[in-house]
Amino acid sequence: MNNLVDIFCDVDDFCHQFLPKWEAQLLSNGTRKRIRSSKMSISERMTIVIAFHQSNHRDFKNFYIGLVRQYWSEYFPELLSYTRFINTMSELIVPMCAYFQTVKGEPTGIAFVDSTSLKVCHNIRIPRHRVFADSAKRGKGTMGWFFGFKLHLLINHNGEIIALNISPGNTNDRTPIPDLCKNLTGKLYADKGYIGKKLSETLKESDIDLVTTVRKNMKAKVISAFDRAMLSKRYIIETVNDQLKNISQIEHSRHRSATGFMLNVISGIVAYCLKKQKPRIRLANSELEMMAA
Structure with a gap:
């Protein structure tokens, strides 16, 4: 339960800073005429949603009714009914996206990029979706x-x-890279799906060195020993994708709205960001010296 308390304290501190500014903006630009108060604060509801994605539960209804209502009611004295909680979840998408900006990592000079599918239905149900x-x-x-x-x-x-x-499922993997790398410098490691002269030149202008594997019909490139070692460790980002899907549950086919889909993805990613133990590459001093060289 200490983990739940830690999450709430961090989320609540963020909400005290963010919500007054956000609500004032909604009122000033006419998005809302008034801000209605709820029995449960936004920070309490965000905590529950994040805790779900850290709990290994696959179904939010069973998590809420079977765990939160039965065992966590002392921590949430104004707990809403399941139906009411679901109806208010759309209010969490903007605060959750803003909160992600405070818990995400910082560039270290070594970065990995990859994409993974987020299926919204089984292939045989595509015509009926x-x-x-x-x-x-x-x-x-x-x-x-x-x-x-x-x-x-x-x-x-x-x-x-x-x-x-x-992005939509038919997006080329190279298309979002310039926007993703706006605040990045140093080495960027990717697979052969990111090979492209134009992309490499664009990133080079921002002091980003794109290092990729090669296709079978391409000549072997001369790369440093450090780059070769980092390319062999690209499994780290595949491990992150696997944890996001199988532990944080960012992918399922039961979405009722686009807002619910986005909240599920971003809250699962936030839950991952708050994990203390993450897959990482431990670099020895000799490897850091190879990078500098």
Whole structure:
């Protein structure tokens, strides 16, 4: 339970700073006429949603009714009914996105980029799917064709997420890279799907050195021993993607709205960011010297 308290304290401190400014902006630009108060604070609701993505539960209803209501009611004295809680979850998307900016990692000079599919339904149900009929697209990944979106991740060598982008499933992996790398410098390691002369030149202008593997029909490139070692450790970002899907539960096919989909993804990513133990690459002093050279 200490972990739950720690999450709430950090989220609540953030909300005390962020919410007054956000609510004042909503009132000033006419987005809302008034801000209605709720029995449960936004920080309490954000804590519950983040805790769900750290709990290994696969179903939020069972988590809320079976765990939160039965065992955590003393921590949340004004706990809402499950139906009411679900109806208010759309209010959390903006604070959750803003909170992510405070818990994400910082560039370290070594970064890895990759994309992973976010399927929103099984392939046989694509013709009947309605929720994302106008926004999701068919794409192809290493596991075959899918219908949904792509999550593009940029992480440092400590396994911390630096930036992310969500795009339709048919988006080329190279397209979001310039925006993802706006605040990045140093080495960027990627697979052969990111090979492109134009992309390399664009990143070079921002002092980013894109290092990729090569295709079978390409000549072998001369790269440093350090770059070769880092390319062999690209599994770190695949491990992060695996934890996001199988532990943080950012992918499922039961979404009822685009807002619910976005909240599920970003809150799962926040839950990962708050984990103390992350996959990381431990670099020896000799390896750091190789990088400097």
